[in-house]
Amino acid sequence: MWRARLRFAALSLLAMGTLLYAAGFAMGRLLLQTQETAIRRELQSLAGTLHDSLKPALPQEARPSGALASVLPGLCLVGKPCMPPKDLIHRHAISASDPDRYKLRVFDHHGNLIASSPGALPVGGKPGLLGWALTGEGAGERWGTYAIHLHRANGPGQPVWGYLQISSSLAHLDAEANRLWWMGHGVFALAMAGVALASWWLAGLAMAPLLEAYRRQEQFSADVAHELRTPLANLLAVVEAERSTAEPSTSHRQVASLDRVLAQGRRLQQLIADLLLLASLERSSPQSLRVPCDLTEIVMDVVEEFSEAAAAAEVSLRAGHLTPGVRVLGVESELSRLAINLLSNAIQYTPVGGVVHVTLEQQSREIVLAISDSGPGIPADQQARIFDRFTRLDPARSRQQGGTGLGLAIAQAIARRHGGGITVQSEAGQGAAFMLRLPAGH
Structure with missing residues (x-):
């Protein structure tokens, strides 16, 4: 019966484990997607703010120049030495240029890079599709990037001055995902240990009535077989005596009937012995x-x-x-x-x-x-x-x-x-x- 209990507990553990793991995995993915969505909206909002701030101040031509450097303090112009901002005011004139938080790239309308934030930049040079994109996947650190058009003025038919690409590292998000993975699996392992103990206990409770009924059936079979042994042995003794002392005048039909009774009695005796043996085999032996x-x-x-x-x-x-x-x-x-x-x-x-x-x-x-x-x-x-x-x-x-x-x-x-x-x-x-x-x- 312990095998049946173990099988019942294992099935319960499998069902509960599958549900717990699926629920935990879904919650973890939902949490990470929520944070990723928050980063995307933040970049989108910041890109729009930068566009509105830069639009009236952009120089006539989209090329590395002193005029562009004055508009974008803290960025490095292509082909020119990358000079750090002179003071704190210029360093934070555009908060998005803070290299600890964001990376900026500015492209002309042909997609050629003309300015960028100093330091390591996300993988990818020319702007891809406008809007949100993930870059750097499979190459180490992941980056979330948002790209928009840059215009010099409002109005219909205004040509595209260039492109603004703002990126934010997702390293903290990936680190949190890693911590969440290990923490989730640790909690899952502890939960499964508790569920295993509970499943074993519940399986014992569920099988207790069945086990008791099975034991009663075994005991009933053993008791019936034991009680039948004595009267059956007496009956066979009487029949064997009658058969051995049969008179020569006894008809053949009567002798055949006694033989059939003896055969069936011995078969029943063997059946009783087998039932008693089975009952004893069901009990553990010392x-x-x-x-x-x-x-x-x-x-x-x-x-x-x-x-x-x-x-x-x-x-x-x-x-x-x-x-x-x-x-x-x-x-x-x-x-x-x-x-x-x-x-x-x-x-x-x-x-x-x-x-x-x-x-x-x-x-x-x-x-x-x-x-x-x-x-x-x-x-x-x-x-x-x-x-x-x-x-x-x-x-x-x-x-x-x-x-x-x-x-x-x-x-x-x-x-x-x-x-x-x-x-x-x-x-x-x-x-x-x-x-x-x-x-x-x-």
């Missing part, structure tokens, strides 16, 4: 009961024991490669029962003249016992059900041979009890191969 067992010897004993049954069924039982000295930490009687169930199932579904192969090998730290038959095979849609209780692919054949439908369920329960499992590979009409995988013991 580690003290587990000892190193020679699985090779167990398999060889089972093969030898079934050799006569296979010969009677006209089935060839072949023990292939059996690695000697393969040891498993477990209970010898349960491992023997596991091998018996798998081998009897293979013989039961193998037709006359068929072959059953048994191999045992150790692969690294894993032991693999393979039992294959040449029977009718198992359809793909039925392979997931064959380890369920009372599952019979051929009910008539199983009942005829005295099967209870619990053999593979018991085998799988024993395998899981020993830390392994059983898988099946089969195609219709091509037989079936059951693979038992167990951790190697010492």
Whole structure:
């Protein structure tokens, strides 16, 4: 049941984690886009203010000149020495020329640079599209740039004097995005740890009624089976006594009826024993009961024991490669029962003249016992059900041979009890191969 609880908690964690991550990612992107929009509006507003301030003072020609230098203090003219402003008033005559905050470029109407702010400038020389643009992406520092036309006067038909391009570094925005990324993922990791604990706890609460019902069903099955053992044993004893003391004058029909009662009684007795075994396998076994067992010897004993049954069924039982000295930490009687169930199932579904192969090998730290038959095979849609209780692919054949439908369920329960499992590979009409995988013991 802990596997079901773990699966339920993992699904809850996945759902909650996906929602939390998507919500956090969307909020982070929204916050960064809001700040980027604020920078864009700031540059747009500043560009408009500069345009209105410069328009009446622009010289006649758009070229590097003393007149342009007086209009744009703090900018460096192309082809001339870049002289710093003489005093604080000139340095801040145009606040946008402050190189710590903004970078300015002035172009003529042909797009040739004629003046720019000192220091490092954003990537890109000539003005691109008018309006907002991002420059420098993929080359290190990103810049937000806004470009507008420059005119000397108002009025229709006024030619374009040049272009004004104002840029602001987005390094602080990128640094904040980086901090937000790390902070967001740190908070997400902490939140996921809390959600994992909550999911495990809630999964336990949700499964508690199911687990209790399952335990009650198991206890009921065990109690019923236990209570039926004594009256059934008494009934079989009476029938066996009647059958053994039957008079010669007893009719053949009466003797046949007693034989059928005995057969069905023994089948019911076997069913009760299997149910009790399954109930005991569902409970965890003390580690003290587990000892190193020679699985090779167990398999060889089972093969030898079934050799006569296979010969009677006209089935060839072949023990292939059996690695000697393969040891498993477990209970010898349960491992023997596991091998018996798998081998009897293979013989039961193998037709006359068929072959059953048994191999045992150790692969690294894993032991693999393979039992294959040449029977009718198992359809793909039925392979997931064959380890369920009372599952019979051929009910008539199983009942005829005295099967209870619990053999593979018991085998799988024993395998899981020993830390392994059983898988099946089969195609219709091509037989079936059951693979038992167990951790190697010492």
